[in-house]
Amino acid sequence: MSEAVLSVENLSLRYRVPGGTVAALRNVSLAVRQGEVLGIAGESGCGKSTLAAAMIDLMGANAEVTSGEVRLNGRDILALSPAERRRLRGREIAMVFQDPMTAFSPVLTVGAQLVDFQFNLDGVPGREKWVRARDMLARVGLSDPELAMGRFPHELSGGMRQRAAIAAALLMRPAVLIADEPTTALDVTMEAQIVHLLRELQADYRCAIVIVTHHLGVIAELCDRVAVMYAGVVVEEAPVDALYHDPRHPYTRALLACDPARIEAATGRLPAIGGRLPDLSNLPPGCAFAARCGIATDRCRATPPPCVALGPGRSALCHEVTP
Amino acid sequence: MLRYAIKRIALAVVILITVMLAMYAMVFLVPGDPASLALGPRATPELKELLRERMGLDEPVLMQVWHFFHNALTGDLGYDVWSKRPVLDQILEFFPNTLILGITALGWAVVLGIALGCAAVVWRGTVTDRLLGILSVGLISVPAFVVAIYAILIFAVWLRWLPAIGAGTPGDIGSQIRALILPAFALGIGWVGYLARLVRASLLEVMGENYIRTARAFGLPERRVVVRYALRVAIIPTIALLAVGLGSILSSAVFVETVFGRPGIGTLITGAVQKRNYPVVMGTVLFMTAFYLFIVTAADLLITRLDPRVRDVFRR
Numbered sequence: 001m002s003e004a005v006l007s008v009e010n011l012s013l014r015y016r017v018p019g020g021t022v023a024a025l026r027n028v029s030l031a032v033r034q035g036e037v038l039g040i041a042g043e044s045g046c047g048k049s050t051l052a053a054a055m056i057d058l059m060g061a062n063a064e065v066t067s068g069e070v071r072l073n074g075r076d077i078l079a080l081s082p083a084e085r086r087r088l089r090g091r092e093i094a095m096v097f098q099d100p101m102t103a104f105s106p107v108l109t110v111g112a113q114l115v116d117f118q119f120n121l122d123g124v125p126g127r128e129k130w131v132r133a134r135d136m137l138a139r140v141g142l143s144d145p146e147l148a149m150g151r152f153p154h155e156l157s158g159g160m161r162q163r164a165a166i167a168a169a170l171l172m173r174p175a176v177l178i179a180d181e182p183t184t185a186l187d188v189t190m191e192a193q194i195v196h197l198l199r200e201l202q203a204d205y206r207c208a209i210v211i212v213t214h215h216l217g218v219i220a221e222l223c224d225r226v227a228v229m230y231a232g233v234v235v236e237e238a239p240v241d242a243l244y245h246d247p248r249h250p251y252t253r254a255l256l257a258c259d260p261a262r263i264e265a266a267t268g269r270l271p272a273i274g275g276r277l278p279d280l281s282n283l284p285p286g287c288a289f290a291a292r293c294g295i296a297t298d299r300c301r302a303t304p305p306p307c308v309a310l311g312p313g314r315s316a317l318c319h320e321v322t323p
Numbered sequence: 324m325l326r327y328a329i330k331r332i333a334l335a336v337v338i339l340i341t342v343m344l345a346m347y348a349m350v351f352l353v354p355g356d357p358a359s360l361a362l363g364p365r366a367t368p369e370l371k372e373l374l375r376e377r378m379g380l381d382e383p384v385l386m387q388v389w390h391f392f393h394n395a396l397t398g399d400l401g402y403d404v405w406s407k408r409p410v411l412d413q414i415l416e417f418f419p420n421t422l423i424l425g426i427t428a429l430g431w432a433v434v435l436g437i438a439l440g441c442a443a444v445v446w447r448g449t450v451t452d453r454l455l456g457i458l459s460v461g462l463i464s465v466p467a468f469v470v471a472i473y474a475i476l477i478f479a480v481w482l483r484w485l486p487a488i489g490a491g492t493p494g495d496i497g498s499q500i501r502a503l504i505l506p507a508f509a510l511g512i513g514w515v516g517y518l519a520r521l522v523r524a525s526l527l528e529v530m531g532e533n534y535i536r537t538a539r540a541f542g543l544p545e546r547r548v549v550v551r552y553a554l555r556v557a558i559i560p561t562i563a564l565l566a567v568g569l570g571s572i573l574s575s576a577v578f579v580e581t582v583f584g585r586p587g588i589g590t591l592i593t594g595a596v597q598k599r600n601y602p603v604v605m606g607t608v609l610f611m612t613a614f615y616l617f618i619v620t621a622a623d624l625l626i627t628r629l630d631p632r633v634r635d636v637f638r639r
Contacts, residue, residue, distance in 0.1 A: 056540060058536060058539060058540055086542045086544065087542060088542070089539075089540055089541055089542030090540070090541040090542045091542070094540070094541070095537075095540045097533060097536070097537055097540075099533060102532060102533035102534060103533050103534060103536075103537045104534055104537065105534040105537075105538070105552050105555075105556070106534070106556070106630070106631070106632055107555050107556055107629065107630055107631060107632075108551075108552075108555075116538070116541070116543060116547075116551070117537075117538075117541040117543075118541075119541060119542055119543050119544075119547075120541070120542045152631040152632075154631070154632055155631075168537075168541070
């Protein structure tokens with residue numbers, strides 16, 4: 001297996017908020033290799049978007065990395081100077097944003113922005129950047145790219161905007177693509193098309209993709225491996241088939257049980273995980289999921305769970321799982 | 324776009340007519356007969372009647388209104404019996420002084436205000452930001468005429484750097500510029516604070532937008548992010564305000580023109596109101612309203628060019 005292009009090692013990150021701190025990520029370790037698609041799943045507030053932001057070094061001003069590294073092609077980007085980090089963006093790592101409605105400036109044309117976004121591409125004249133942008137729009141399936149280049153973002157449909165956002169991310173052929181909820185703002189038909197497009201582009205460009213989503217269907221369609229997050233930790237990591245067919249961590253099982261697409265028996269009831277996320281500014285001493293877990297014991301509530309290896313590329317953070 | 328422009332211009336004309344009708348109503352509700360005021364308490368009734376006739380005040384009000392609008396359309400704003408000159412001539416003589424004063428005052432205020440607003444955003448949350456905030460509020464709170472008086476005291480009386488009154492010698496650009504500095508300073512200083520606050524607020528709002536994050540995510544340098552992505556959007560409310568600002572600065576120029584003894588629209592209109600000199604009052608108000616509407620309409624059209632979303636709302 002080839003070397004990881006992007007890896008996160010023991011990353012802990014917290015947000016400073018009025019009256020304390022919120023532990024958004026705790027000792028997260030993940031890696032993605034060239035050509036691999038990694039899915040990060042979890043419910044709202046589990047830290048998956050923070051993790052995505054940390055990977056491209058776009059955390060908010062109130063975020064504070066307390067430990068760990070983010071290595072891009074072997075270099076720890078958190079140790080680089082701001083100018084050096086800026087040089088990497090777009091070229092080595094790029095992001096597809098969650099909401100294509102607001103991801104583009106409303107007062108500049110799509111073309112002007114796509115040209116701007118190639119800022120880190122040295123020695124390429126503006127005219128050539130324009131051509132590259134137009135070709136990329138054609139590649140992501142816009143029927144009239146020339147016209148779309150001259151349009152303002154609000155003049156494109158939601159699906160077209162999302163395609164344009166993907167085109168923007170691919171402009172400089174980055175080694176890693178981070179997609180934060182790439183289909184959440186779209187309807188089901190559009191979602192299917194975008195998933196199809198991402199799969200196609202991934203096959204063409206062989207870049208590593210990290211997809212952050214709460215949509216398990218998207219992960220099943222696209223990903224090679226999945227990391228399930230809960231309350232700022234990765235609770236289970238597994239190849240996608242293994243995870244879907246044999247979920248091991250109680251949280252993963254509960255999550256899969258709640259996926260409307262997987263409910264075969266017409267019970268007429270949509271199951272939900274009882275309770276809610278623990279308070280991240282005041283975490284319990286043991287397993288963060290214990291309060292909502294059906295099989296939790298006193299040990300779970302008292303001591304943090306170990307990371308149990310469950311086979312090749314497979315692990316779970318739980319007292320109760322056995323290899 | 325063209326339809327929108329026509330709509331805006333038609334609206335401006337309607338506003339202009341409404342303002343003039345309201346002005347006419349107000350002028351006739353204010354007590355005091357211009358003929359008696361002009362001729363003094365010992366004038367004979369015949370003399371008063373003659374003057375009233377020459378000012379057109381003997382006609383029915385509606386006829387006066389009709390004549391006024393009819394003449395105004397042909398560029399004739401009436402005749403001033405006091406100075407024995409057409410009203411338009413007087414306006415055109417005084418208006419450039421006021422306009423230059425207003426533009427200079429607003430001009431330096433815009434440059435400094437936007438710079439201070441950007442500075443507050445770059446150093447947001449720091450001591451600099453807080454000091455700029457206190458400074459801005461202070462500048463907004465001080466009335467222009469107070470600044471004017473202290474400016475005269477310090478720079479004209481004590482330091483003797485600049486002239487205290489007048490608009491400079493005609494034909495001598497140097498002396499005109501020197502005479503402009505203090506009034507423009509006094510008139511613009513409040514706007515520095517105002518614009519700094521406005522630019523800071525709208526920039527901060529825009530800096531939180533997703534597209535700012537996008538621009539950063541593609542490695543655009545911070546300066547380019549602020550100027551091309553943030554300021555371009557943040558400047559829109561400022562432009563809308565500037566149009567209104569120029570109107571209000573021209574009207575508040577009255578104080579500054581009075582303090583500095585500077586000939587201008589302000590001194591013209593205050594003098595005319597005191598003398599119940601209706602032709603000059605009406606002519607000046609019509610002229611200033613038209614000018615103001617012109618600026619506001621032009622600014623609206625400019626905003627539609629800057630913000631394509633607004634443009635499209637009106638294209639439909």
